Each structure stands twice: as structure tokens, then as C-alpha cells.
Amino acid sequence: MNFDLSEKLAMVNVIDAVIVADGEIHQGEITALSNLMSIIDFDSNFLMQARTIDTAQSIHILKEMTQDKKDSLAQILEEVALADGYIHEKENDVINHVFNAIGMIKAKKG
Numbered sequence: 001m002n003f004d005l006s007e008k009l010a011m012v013n014v015i016d017a018v019i020v021a022d023g024e025i026h027q028g029e030i031t032a033l034s035n036l037m038s039i040i041d042f043d044s045n046f047l048m049q050a051r052t053i054d055t056a057q058s059i060h061i062l063k064e065m066t067q068d069k070k071d072s073l074a075q076i077l078e079e080v081a082l083a084d085g086y087i088h089e090k091e092n093d094v095i096n097h098v099f100n101a102i103g104m105i106k107a108k109k110g
Helices: 005-020 027-041 044-050 055-063 067-082 089-102
Strands: none
Touching: 005 027, 005 044, 005 055, 005 067, 005 089, 027 067, 055 089, 067 089
């Protein structure tokens, strides 16, 4: 799927927020992020740029994406959160916040 520059920045911003949510960056999350670099087409400099964006601004951009793009984002966020073997409560909180803010409903994981 092709995302425009602002969508990529917003996506990388919230992906990074999920990764750092639990206060630890795990090797699995680093690997998942590295894989996403080629899928979404960004590099470490782009990541640094995405970190400068306000989350509210990212949410506004993500809210305007098509449903297909939102579905892709949802899958990516859950894969990143699971990359270390489990979804931490704080990662889940970030994902739920993003989903609610962009008009998506996340199924509760038991």
C-alpha cells in the first residue's frame, strides 16, 4: 500500500509511540521496526523527523486516511506491539487511543 509523506510521518510517529510506551525497547520491536522501514519506505532519519511531530497532528492525519490504510495501520501497530512476545498494557493503551481517535474499533484481546 502506498502512503503519502504526511501519512508515513504520522504512522511512524504512532508506531514509535507504541514501541516506547512500556519504557523498554525490545529486540523484537527493533526487528519489527527495521522490517517496516522497507515496507513503508522510511529510514532512521525519517524516524527522527517523525518523533518531532505532535501526536495530535499525527492523529489528525491518520483520521483522514482511507479505511484500507487505517486497517493496514491497525495491523502494523498490533504486530509491533506483539513483537516482544506480548502486548504490554501501556502499548495497548496507546493503540486504543489511536484507534478511538481515528474512528476505529479494536477488538479486545483476552
